[in-house]
Amino acid sequence: MSQRLLVYTDDSDRGGVAQYNHCIAMGLVARGYAVTVVQSESRRWMATAQAAAGVAHRWISYDTGKEFMRTITDTGDAERALAEAKPELVIFSDCCPVSNTAAKHVAVKLGLPYIIVENFVGAYLAERFKNCLPILAKQYQFAKAVVAVSTENLGLLHQHFRLPADKGTIIYYGASEKFFAARNESARKEIRDHLGIADDSVVCITPARLDPIKGHVYQLYALNLLQKQKHTGRLVCLWVGEGDLRAALATEIAKLSLGRNVIFAGHQPDMERWYDAADLFALTSTAEGMPITIMEAMAKGLPVIGTAVSGIPEEIGADGILLPSPLQDPGGVVVQLAEAWEKLAKAPAMRSALSQQSRLRAARLFREEIMVGKTIDLVQGVLAGTR
Numbered sequence: 047m048s049q050r051l052l053v054y055t056d057d058s059d060r061g062g063v064a065q066y067n068h069c070i071a072m073g074l075v076a077r078g079y080a081v082t083v084v085q086s087e088s089r090r091w092m093a094t095a096q097a098a099a100g101v102a103h104r105w106i107s108y109d110t111g112k113e114f115m116r117t118i119t120d121t122g123d124a125e126r127a128l129a130e131a132k133p134e135l136v137i138f139s140d141c142c143p144v145s146n147t148a149a150k151h152v153a154v155k156l157g158l159p160y161i162i163v164e165n166f167v168g169a170y171l172a173e174r175f176k177n178c179l180p181i182l183a184k185q186y187q188f189a190k191a192v193v194a195v196s197t198e199n200l201g202l203l204h205q206h207f208r209l210p211a212d213k214g215t216i217i218y219y220g221a222s223e224k225f226f227a228a229r230n231e232s233a234r235k236e237i238r239d240h241l242g243i244a245d246d247s248v249v250c251i252t253p254a255r256l257d258p259i260k261g262h263v264y265q266l267y268a269l270n271l272l273q274k275q276k277h278t279g280r281l282v283c284l285w286v287g288e289g290d291l292r293a294a295l296a297t298e299i300a301k302l303s304l305g306r307n308v309i310f311a312g313h314q315p316d317m318e319r320w321y322d323a324a325d326l327f328a329l330t331s332t333a334e335g336m337p338i339t340i341m342e343a344m345a346k347g348l349p350v351i352g353t354a355v356s357g358i359p360e361e362i363g364a365d366g367i368l369l370p371s372p373l374q375d376p377g378g379v380v381v382q383l384a385e386a387w388e389k390l391a392k393a394p395a396m397r398s399a400l401s402q403q404s405r406l407r408a409a410r411l412f413r414e415e416i417m418v419g420k421t422i423d424l425v426q427g428v429l430a431g432t433r
Contacts, residue, residue, distance in 0.1 A: 048080040052133035056110040073418035124149035136160040166335035172206035183208035195336035196357025220417035225345035237323035251324035256289030261330035268383040321346040344408035349400035365403035
């Protein structure tokens with residue numbers, strides 16, 4: 047009989063955590079486990095693909111993204127899901143350390159073994175949710191394992207969230223094998239023709255939801271700086287994603303007369319084709335965990351530019367261009383991003399060298415099969431111990 051595993055999450059289909067959940071659920075079911083995912087209801091492609099592969103779903107009765115505080119206080123859905131599914135192990139996949147606090151309380155009460163995966167850790171959350179810290183400390187003690195996605199995030203868990211010093215495992219995210227495929231020149235031409243991008247344009251892609259935390263405005267200010275220096279002619283920023291900030295960003299683009307240099311592409315499911323249309327990658331976030339998009343871009347061989355927040359410096363290493371943290375030096379982000387764009391736009395040889403470095407780093411550290419394999423090893427070890 048297959049061992050029953052339950053993945054409990056507060057990201058149904060919105061971001062990188064949902065993408066991580068999908069990879070883990072599919073990897074576990076492929077290895078013969080009976081997997082149930084507990085999340086807010088979704089009919090998007092990930093849930094559909096999971097169901098087709100044999101993953102079961104139990105829907106949380108509210109939208110955890112819109113009513114996040116209920117994941118801390120409301121035990122009702124967790125009590126029903128855990129009692130009915132009777133899992134041998136629960137994997138709590140958290141958007142932040144206080145996510146799913148109520149569900150973990152239920153797991154402790156029922157005596158169910160569990161692993162916690164902290165997909166994002168920000169020190170500011172410890173102050174915002176300081177009343178939760180004693181509860182987190184106890185839940186970490188009961189956890190069979192706690193996974194962080196970067197060394198920086200693990201340090202924050204120990205320093206600010208009362209994770210015991212003897213607990214904590216780092217498992218990097220990984221890019222799917224499709225991102226390691228050679229550039230698809232036909233996809234590149236098709237997308238550029240569709241968007242009206244000239245062959246000699248230098249395209250910088252940013253796949254991220256349109257949200258203040260993703261720092262799109264720093265790219266606009268860098269473009270504006272280059273425009274004043276009359277250096278923006280060949281540079282196009284391709285923003286893939288949707289979000290509440292779109293209207294405000296469009297207004298700012300019009301105000302700065304940057305309509306020729308920024309394209310909104312909306313949400314795109316086939317991201318590997320969109321990376322093929324680009325020459326560069328930039329992520330100017332103010333906070334992150336360990337962005338999968340950077341790994342995907344590196345796998346595709348794109349030179350990567352990123353801000354020095356959370357796990358990004360660890361992710362890029364010496365194989366990309368690291369900007370300051372926007373929280374510490376916002377002006378430096380703008381100036382250095384403009385300089386990096388101008389330099390890379392004029393230097394195909396430099397782009398080629400960074401492309402090779404990116405791809406090699408991704409192949410060594412950030413393959414999806416490595417992530418899934420390490421996670422399954424952890425699961426097997428926990429299950430063996432509980433038996």
